[in-house]
Amino acid sequence: ETGVTQTPRHLVMGMTNKKSLKCEQHLGHNAMYWYKQSAKKPLELMFVYNFKEQTENNSVPSRFSPECPNSSHLFLHLHTLQPEDSALYLCASSKWGTTIYFGEGSWLTVV
Amino acid sequence: EDKVVQSPLSLVVHEGDTVTLNCSYEVTNFRSLLWYKQEKKAPTFLFMLTSSGIEKKSGRLSSILDKKELFSILNITATQTGDSAVYLCAHYTNAGGTSYGKLTFGQGTILTVHP
Numbered sequence: 001e002t003g004v005t006q007t008p009r010h011l012v013m014g015m016t017n018k019k020s021l022k023c024e025q026h027l028g029h030n031a032m033y034w035y036k037q038s039a040k041k042p043l044e045l046m047f048v049y050n051f052k053e054q055t056e057n058n059s060v061p062s063r064f065s066p067e068c069p070n071s072s073h074l075f076l077h078l079h080t081l082q083p084e085d086s087a088l089y090l091c092a093s094s095k096w097g098t099t100i101y102f103g104e105g106s107w108l109t110v111v
Numbered sequence: 112e113d114k115v116v117q118s119p120l121s122l123v124v125h126e127g128d129t130v131t132l133n134c135s136y137e138v139t140n141f142r143s144l145l146w147y148k149q150e151k152k153a154p155t156f157l158f159m160l161t162s163s164g165i166e167k168k169s170g171r172l173s174s175i176l177d178k179k180e181l182f183s184i185l186n187i188t189a190t191q192t193g194d195s196a197v198y199l200c201a202h203y204t205n206a207g208g209t210s211y212g213k214l215t216f217g218q219g220t221i222l223t224v225h226p
Contacts, residue, residue, distance in 0.1 A: 002153055031211035042115070043154075043199065043216040050211045090153065097205040097212045099145075102153040 003027045004103035006091050012109045013081065021076040021106045023091030030095060032074040034066060037088040037105070049074060081110045113138040117200050117217035125225050128190050132220045134200030135182040144183050145214065146174055147199040154199055157185070190224045197221050 004025045013019045023032065034046040048056035049068040063085075065077040074091055091103040114137045124130055136144065143161040147154035158167045163178035171190075176183045187194055201214040 002155070004153070033211075035214075040218075042218050043201075043214070045213060045215075048211055048213070050209065055209070055211065056213070094212055096210050099156055099159060100203070100212055100214060101156065102147075104153045 002101040002103065004091055004093050004101055006089075006103035006106050008106060009104060010107045010109075012111060013078065014111055015081060015083070017081075018077070018079045020078065021089055021091075021108075023074040023076075023103055024072055025093045025101075025103075026072055027093060027101070028095060029093035029101075030071055031093060031097075032068060032071070033092040033094075033100065034074070034076055035090040035092060035102075037090060039087075043090070046076075078108070081108075083110050086110045113202055113204075113215040115200055115202050115215050115217035117198075117220050119220060120218060121221040121223070123223045123225065124190055126191055128224075129186065129188045130190060130222065132185040132187075132198050132200075132222070133182060134184070134217055136200075136202050137181065138202045138204070138215070140204055141178065141202070142204045143202075144176055145201045145203050146183075146185050147201065149197040149199055149219070150195075157198075159203070187222075190222075192224050192226055195222055195224045 031050045037043045047066045052068045067075040088105045090105045092100045094100040118133045146157040158174045160176035166175045171188045174185045197219040199219045201216045
C-alpha cells in the first residue's frame with residue numbers, strides 16, 4: 001500500500017465512449033504523474049503535474065486529457081480511444097523530487 | 112534520449128537458486144538508478160543507487176551500481192516463489208533541478224521461480 005489510490009481498477013470502454021481515470025494521494029506530495037504500461041513495452045511517462053500545473057506532456061495524443069484540480073487529485077479523461085490504447089495506466093506521486101510511488105494501476109481495455 | 116536496457120528479458124529458476132538481473136544505461140545528467148518490483152499491481156520501490164560501488168541490501172536482495180561501466184545489477188539469493196515478478200530498472204532524474212522527478216524505464220525482467 002503506497003498511499004496512491006486509483007479508480008477504477010478495471011475499465012472496458014468502446015471507442016466512442018468517454019470515461020475518466022481517477023488518482024488521489026493524501027501524502028502531501030507536490031508532483032503527480034501518469035504512466036502507461038503496454039504489453040512488451042517499457043513504462044512510458046505521459047504527463048507530470050507539479051503543484052497542480054502541468055510541467056510535462058510526453059507527446060501524448062489529445063484523446064487523453066489530464067486534469068489536476070489540486071495537488072492531491074489527478075484525472076485522465078479518455079475520449080475516442082483506439083484498441084491500441086489498451087494498457088495499464090499507472091498514477092504516481094512524489095515529494096520534492098524524491099522517490100516516486102505508484103498506485104495499483106487502472107487496467108483499460110478498449111473494444 | 113535516455114536509454115535503459117535490461118537483461119535477460121525473462122528468467123526461470125527453481126527455489127533456492129541465486130539470480131542476477133542486469134541493467135545498463137545511456138543517459139545525460141545521471142542522477143540515480145532505481146529498482147522496482149512489480150507483481151500484478153503497482154511497482155514497489157526496492158533500491159535507489161546514486162554512488163558507484165556501494166552495495167544496497169535488503170534481506171535476500173542486493174544491488175550495486177557501476178558508474179564507470181554504466182550498469183547496475185540486482186541479486187536475489189535463495190529465491191522463493193514469492194520473488195516471481197517483473198523487476199524494473201529506471202533512471203531517475205530531476206529535470207533541470209525542479210521539484211519533481213522523471214523516470215526512464217527499461218523493459219523489465221520477468222522472473223519466474225518454480226517450487
